[in-house]
Amino acid sequence: MNAINPLLFRSLLASLRSLPDDEHVALEQVMRELSAHWVPEAAQQQPHPPCDRVALSPWQERRAKELMSSQMDKGLSIARIASECSLSRSHFSRAFKKNTGLSPRDWYLQMRLDKARGLLSDSGLTISQISLDCGFADQSHFTRVFSRMTGVTPFNWRRSMATAPLCCAE
Template identity: 55%
Template sequence: MTALTLVADTPLDAETYRLTQRLQSALEGAPQGDGSVLSSLSRQLCDHLLARYRGAERTSGERAALSPWQEKRAKEILARSLHSRLLIADVAQQCAMSRSHFSRAFKKTTGLSPQEWTLDLRVRTAKQLLAEDRLSIAQVSLECGFADQAHFSRTFSRLVGMTPKHWRQLNREQARA
């Protein structure tokens, strides 16, 4: 039988390392023909590796999160689409997922729904533009993908706790101090 060698500083996650150690012990101590333990450990290791590197990590009852590449792609697509109306189904398709599964996985990964994340990004972008003080508030609202200045002001006030005009004034005062 070929020996399985594990190197402690190999960049494996703790669970992969633990399962491979258990598999190695089982291989070394398993009597001929006793494949149930080996089969079970092999399955656990395969499930873990697939979950970890495909982004579908889940235990019974737990919902899957996005893989790193899916999260990156989704955020890039959403960020590029601040000015336009984007369908979540289109983002989901780019991440090779159904719309409903994507929405659940995105929320599990980021803590926000795709719509909430996009709105948060719009407000953060608006704060940057307001701080630069080169665009009017109406221009900032359009630049960040809001339908109009009134909608922008209501949303900004609800999320930030003050109007864009007041936020800009406070930012100017803090910059001078």
């Protein structure tokens, strides 16, 4: 079988990525399957130039963030997220950091802490329940991480939010 021209393949992939979201996801899966069949032969015939820009495509970044958001209280491995984005763990981690400025682990932690701050400010949930809802092992772990990142305990954060004056009330 003749190898597919890598430039043709990249051109097809770029065209697929320009389709609306609901159409390009299924077509990208077809392209991945085709590439698994054809591209290894092409790689043996001619080396690929190094990639200047390691980054996630919009669908990969969106998928990764959706997975992290939906699995916040259950925990999630970077390897699983990378697999869902059809990338190796190391390539995914580099590309995610290129896109967001944060490693997947740091972005995930920041998202969990943002949710915790919101729940501390706007809900009557206990700190223990908030820690579990945000994916921390227990209240003690949550308190250590929250304090290290914000400089204040969750209890003091909540208290300061309760006593903060409303800025725009007239």
